[in-house]
Every structure is written in structure tokens, then in C-alpha cells.
Amino acid sequence: DQQVKQNSPSLSVQEGRISILNCDYTNSMFDYFLWYKxxxxxxxxxxxxxxxxKDKNEDGRFTVFLNKxxxxxxxxxxxxxxxxxxxxxxxxxxxxxxxxxxxxxKGTHLIIQP
Amino acid sequence: ETGVTQSPTxxxxxxxxxxxxxxxxxxxxxxxxWYQQALGQGPQFIFQYYREEENGRxxxxxxxxxxxxxxxxxELNVNALELDDSALYLCASSSAPLLAGxxxxxxxxxxxxx
Numbered sequence: 001d002q003q004v005k006q007n008s009p010s011l012s013v014q015e016g017r018i019s020i021l022n023c024d025y026t027n028s029m030f031d032y033f034l035w036y037k038x039x040x041x042x043x044x045x046x047x048x049x050x051x052x053x054k055d056k057n058e059d060g061r062f063t064v065f066l067n068k069x070x071x072x073x074x075x076x077x078x079x080x081x082x083x084x085x086x087x088x089x090x091x092x093x094x095x096x097x098x099x100x101x102x103x104x105x106k107g108t109h110l111i112i113q114p
Numbered sequence: 115e116t117g118v119t120q121s122p123t124x125x126x127x128x129x130x131x132x133x134x135x136x137x138x139x140x141x142x143x144x145x146x147x148w149y150q151q152a153l154g155q156g157p158q159f160i161f162q163y164y165r166e167e168e169n170g171r172x173x174x175x176x177x178x179x180x181x182x183x184x185x186x187x188x189e190l191n192v193n194a195l196e197l198d199d200s201a202l203y204l205c206a207s208s209s210a211p212l213l214a215g216x217x218x219x220x221x222x223x224x225x226x227x228x
Contacts (some may be wrong), residue, residue, distance in 0.1 A: 004156075025132030034216065043118070043204055043219030044157065089156050101147055101172055102217065 004092050006105035014113050019077040020109050026071065027104030027107045030092040034102065035064060035075050038087045047088075048075070077110075085112045115209045118220035120205050124162075127195050127225045135223045137205030146188040149204040157204055160167060163188055200227045217226065 005024045013019045014097050021035075031052040036044035050064045050073070052056040063076045077084055087109050091102040119138045127133050139146050145164045149157035159172035164180035177193040186207070192199055202224050206217035 006156075029167075042207075043221045045219070046216045049216065052156060070182065091156075101149070101162060102157075104149075104156030104158070106154065107158045 001026070002105070004090055004103050004105040006088075006090055006108050008108050008110040009106070010111065012111045012113055013080050015082060019075075019080045019084065019110055020027045020078075021075040021088050021090075021110065022044075023073050023075075023105055024071060025049075025073075025092050027092070027094070028071070029094040029096075030103075031095050032093050033064070033066060033073050034091045034093075036089045036091060036104075037060075038089065038107070044089060066101070082111045082112050082114060085110060092099070118205055118207050118218050120203075120220035120223050122223055123221065124224045124226075128228050129195055131195050131227075132191065132193045133195060133225060135192075135203050135205075135225070137188045137190070137207075137220060139186045139188070139205075139207035140218050143207035143218070144186050145208045145210050146182055146186065147206045147208070148188070148190045149206065149219075150174075150227060151202040151204060151222070152198075153201070158219060160190070195227045197227050200225060 034049040035047040037047045038044040047058050048062045048064050050066050066073045087107045089107045090105040093102050121136045147162040148160040151157045160174050162170040166182045179191045181189045202222040204222045208218045210215050
């Protein structure tokens with residue numbers, strides 16, 4: 001059973017517009033959420049994170065929103081740029097779980113159209 | 115600052131064989147974790163090593179084993195390879211304690227089992 005779900009395998013957005021990537025989770029013990037970005041033939045790179053005590057975290061063009069009651073988070077990219085074309089993974093962890101690692105979603109392939 | 119490096123980048127094995135994958139952690143990081151990413155899936159946590167001991171493990175059978183060395187580099191060993199072991203194996207390093215959850219990934223070792 002997938003505990004972190006990214007229901008959109010792909011998303012196409014025009015350059016300059018807003019990209020919104022969604023992620024749902026089922027495990028209410030998760031208290032820290034991260035987004036990773038992956039280019040082909042490269043490892044995932046950390047993008048932005050949010051603690052469950054917050055509902056928003058912003059870093060430049062990237063903003064992550066967390067809705068705990070809905071067990072939903074989203075990543076907003078504004079404005080979208082061609083270099084943003086990549087696979088985006090949502091990940092979660094439970095900080096009290098010791099070394100349990102991150103639980104990842106299947107990823108969303110974001111394509112920025114010129 | 116040296117990033118996470120993995121070797122080999124690609125390898126092909128046959129069913130029943132054994133494989134060893136290697137990882138050098140980013141300088142200053144003392145914790146290494148391994149993830150398996152099957153085609154079309156997100157990375158899945160295999161295990162984590164801290165101070166040369168396994169201190170966390172995902173849902174993987176015992177034929178997946180590892181080592182961490184005094185210089186914090188690590189190996190992943192898989193015995194009795196099965197076709198389903200074909201995947202990208204990602205190594206990630208971090209500093210303990212993993213407060214922020216941010217991992218630094220290598221480019222991965224792509225294993226094909228025939």
C-alpha cells in the first residue's frame with residue numbers, strides 16, 4: 001500500500017505560468033515532507049521541505065503548501081522555466097521513527113513548454 | 115566539497131549471481147542510506163548505516179546486505195540475484211542526526227539482471 005501518492009504521472013505547463021504538483025499521504029505519523037527533483041542520468045536533488053508544524057514554506061520560485069487535515073501537500077513553481085523540466089518526487093518521513101528512511105511517491109514528470 | 119559518488123554506473127548480471135555496489139559519501143557526512151528505484155517507481159528505502167552499523171531497514175530480504183567503512187564509504191551487496199532486482203540503486207549521504215531529512219544522492223548504479 002502506497003503511503004505517499006503522486007497521482008499525476010506527468011504535467012505539461014507553459015513557460016512563465018505556474019506549475020502545481022500534488023502529493024497525498026496516508027500515514028498520519030509523517031511529520032516532515034520534502035520535494036526532490038531528478039534529471040535523467042542524475043540522482044535526485046533536494047528542492048524544498050516543510051515540517052508538519054507549518055503550512056507553507058517558500059524558497060524563491062518554489063513554495064510548498066501542507067494541508068494536514070487533508071493529508072495533502074503541493075509544490076508551486078512560479079514562474080515555470082525550461083530548466084524546471086524534470087521528474088519531481090514527493091517524500092515523507094516520521095522523525096520519531098529512527099532510521100526509517102524517506103518514503104517516496106512515484107514522481108510527476110513536469111514538462112515546461114516554450 | 116566532494117559529492118556522493120557511486121560505482122559502477124552500469125552493470126549486467128545473470129540470475130543467481132551476486133553483486134557489490136559501492137558508494138563514497140559526501141565529505142563531512144557520516145550516514146549512508148541505500149534506495150532501490152525500479153522503473154516507473156519512486157526510490158524505496160533499503161537500509162541505512164551509521165557508525166558502521168545498520169540502524170534502519172526497509173522491507174527488503176536478508177540477501178540485501180551492506181557495509182559501512184571507517185571513512186563512511188559504503189557497499190551494498192545483493193546475493194542470489196532475481197530478475198526483479200533490476201533497478202537503479204541510489205546511495206545517499208547525510209549528517210546524523212537526520213533532523214531535516216535532507217539527503218544528498220549519488221547518480222546511481224543501474225543494475226540489469228538477465
